[in-house]
Amino acid sequence: MLTVDTINLHYGAAQALRGVSIGAPMGKITCVLGRNGVGKSSLLRAITGQHGVSAGTISFNGEVLNGLAPYARAKHGIGYVPQGREIFPLLTVKENLETGFAPLPRKERFIPDDIFALFPVLNSMLSRRGGDLSGGQQQQLAIGRAMVTRPKILVLDEPTEGIQPSIIKDIGRAIKYLRDSTGMAILLVEQYLDFCRELADHVYIMDRGEIVHEGPAETLDTAEARRHLTV
Numbered sequence: 001m002l003t004v005d006t007i008n009l010h011y012g013a014a015q016a017l018r019g020v021s022i023g024a025p026m027g028k029i030t031c032v033l034g035r036n037g038v039g040k041s042s043l044l045r046a047i048t049g050q051h052g053v054s055a056g057t058i059s060f061n062g063e064v065l066n067g068l069a070p071y072a073r074a075k076h077g078i079g080y081v082p083q084g085r086e087i088f089p090l091l092t093v094k095e096n097l098e099t100g101f102a103p104l105p106r107k108e109r110f111i112p113d114d115i116f117a118l119f120p121v122l123n124s125m126l127s128r129r130g131g132d133l134s135g136g137q138q139q140q141l142a143i144g145r146a147m148v149t150r151p152k153i154l155v156l157d158e159p160t161e162g163i164q165p166s167i168i169k170d171i172g173r174a175i176k177y178l179r180d181s182t183g184m185a186i187l188l189v190e191q192y193l194d195f196c197r198e199l200a201d202h203v204y205i206m207d208r209g210e211i212v213h214e215g216p217a218e219t220l221d222t223a224e225a226r227r228h229l230t231v
């Protein structure tokens, strides 16, 4: 289980996270909902080690991650699908997937078949350049690249952003398959309420750098969630 305990995060003098605590258990999908600019990406940057925290603790299966570099966290099993996908545009689809080999021992440096079972389009485009793919295909590639690292937790930053509805459905199915088949923990941050409600086991709502509400997805107060999601 990933445990984030009372973290603060600053950009210079500006405080982006205030006493944020969340848990993301193995075998469950945990969603943090919030509108633009409330600190969702900052929370994921803190978890993946891209930005340090000024207070609080982040631990995974009992091991404290604070102070570890992003590559060390990848070795601990944290897989990251960043906002905007961050595909290498001039590398092919295959080469993009192979960048996920970095934290793996030599004998595990292959692309697992279930990536292509989940996203057949990647298999048919292996020699295409990443930059030539559509937004939805790039999102699938970013999830595939994270899966290559054999994560124990997959952390996704707004996987539905700018993606057409049919591919959003495919991505939702893939996320559920990963939870059910591998028992990994999945943490996603989103603004898209319906996607989150359909997918998540547990939901947190974030507003202005703080967690303002949490509960099981089936008891999520939709009106309350919408109030925090509208500007």
Ligand SMILES: Nc1ncnc2c1ncn2[C@@H]1O[C@H](COP(=O)(O)OP(=O)(O)OP(=O)(O)O)[C@@H](O)[C@H]1O
Binding pocket: 011, 014, 016, 034, 035, 036, 037, 038, 039, 040, 041, 042, 043, 083
């Ligand atoms: N590198 C940075 N330097 C200074 N301020 C930043 C930086 N990155 C984010 N912020 C500020 O921190 C706050 C939280 O931003 P963050 O990107 O975490 O929000 P978000 O909920 O992910 O929003 P979005 O969906 O727009 O990415 C915002 O006020 C933002 O302007």
